[in-house]
Amino acid sequence: MVAIATPMAAGNAPRTALDFAALARLVEFHIAAGTDALVAVGTTGESATLDDHEHIEVIRQVVELVRGRVPVIAGTGANATHEAITLTRAAAEAGADACLLVTPYYNKPTQEGLYRHYMAVADAVAVPQILYNVPGRTACDLLPTTVGRLAPHPNIIGIKDATAEVDRVGTLREKTSADFLLLSGDDLSSLDFLIAGGDGVISVTANVAPRSMSEICRFAREGDIERARNLDATLEGLHRHLFIESNPIPTKWALHRLGLIEAGIRLPLTWLTSELAPTVEAAMRQAGVLEV
Numbered sequence: 176m177v178a179i180a181t182p183m184a185a186g187n188a189p190r191t192a193l194d195f196a197a198l199a200r201l202v203e204f205h206i207a208a209g210t211d212a213l214v215a216v217g218t219t220g221e222s223a224t225l226d227d228h229e230h231i232e233v234i235r236q237v238v239e240l241v242r243g244r245v246p247v248i249a250g251t252g253a254n255a256t257h258e259a260i261t262l263t264r265a266a267a268e269a270g271a272d273a274c275l276l277v278t279p280y281y282n283k284p285t286q287e288g289l290y291r292h293y294m295a296v297a298d299a300v301a302v303p304q305i306l307y308n309v310p311g312r313t314a315c316d317l318l319p320t321t322v323g324r325l326a327p328h329p330n331i332i333g334i335k336d337a338t339a340e341v342d343r344v345g346t347l348r349e350k351t352s353a354d355f356l357l358l359s360g361d362d363l364s365s366l367d368f369l370i371a372g373g374d375g376v377i378s379v380t381a382n383v384a385p386r387s388m389s390e391i392c393r394f395a396r397e398g399d400i401e402r403a404r405n406l407d408a409t410l411e412g413l414h415r416h417l418f419i420e421s422n423p424i425p426t427k428w429a430l431h432r433l434g435l436i437e438a439g440i441r442l443p444l445t446w447l448t449s450e451l452a453p454t455v456e457a458a459m460r461q462a463g464v465l466e467v
Contacts, residue, residue: 176212177381178219183439208385217250224441238270252277273303280313309337323350344371363414369395412458
């Protein structure tokens with residue numbers, strides 16, 4: 176699954192215009208490449224710089240562009256529970272198949288606060304919901320014990336874990352059911368996550384190399400670990416260097432280099448520096464998405 180970028184018109188302003196024509200190109204790019212689902216308006220989709228109207232409009236546009244060919248998962252997390260409920264309800268009304276809710280950021284809730292937050296959203300909106308744990312961005316760690324308390328809720332169907340702690344897979348599986356989705360949110364460790372028993376990955380790298388990420392997941396599911404590792408090795412540069420500056424800065428530069436989007440990003444994010452561009456380009460060539 177891809178955490179899809181939100182294309183914008185060329186520029187770097189507080190209110191750079193959204194580019195829905197480019198969004199349509201990205202959707203077709205991913206469906207042609209075998210991406211299994213699109214995650215709209217997550218971190219890579221610059222959710223933090225979109226207002227609520229834009230946020231829901233991007234989700235609505237992705238749903239319309241996909242036309243039921245793959246599931247659409249909407250990022251609807253917030254650090255205020257009432258806001259997360261409002262966004263999740265609006266995303267469901269816009270046609271999203273499921274929602275992805277990051278842990279509340281900045282205010283650093285307790286485990287009990289996280290439990291009550293997620294239960295409140297799940298009780299309020301009848302749409303499948305995926306928990307999202309990314310302590311490196313939120314300063315808040317959703318512990319496996321708390322996940323285990325949340326997992327029985329019928330509207331909570333899985334977790335995206337971006338801790339890069341592969342040993343959590345076994346712990347999470349012990350505390351949840353066999354059909355509770357365990358999804359990696361860290362590209363560099365995602366293959367090991369799958370081998371350890373994970374079900375999939377919500378990927379940043381898939382923005383740039385969707386076919387290879389799709390094939391790695393397929394090889395892992397089929398037990399062809401050698402082929403999966405060989406292919407994953409070609410993506411190591413992307414796994415690392417798409418985070419050489421804050422996501423989605425390098426990802427948007429790479430998509431622009433591929434001719435898929437304009438050079439647009441909203442402040443406070445800035446365009447990739449010229450000093451770092453050759454590093455990302457080299458990773459793209461290693462991955463086979465640009466000619467050597």
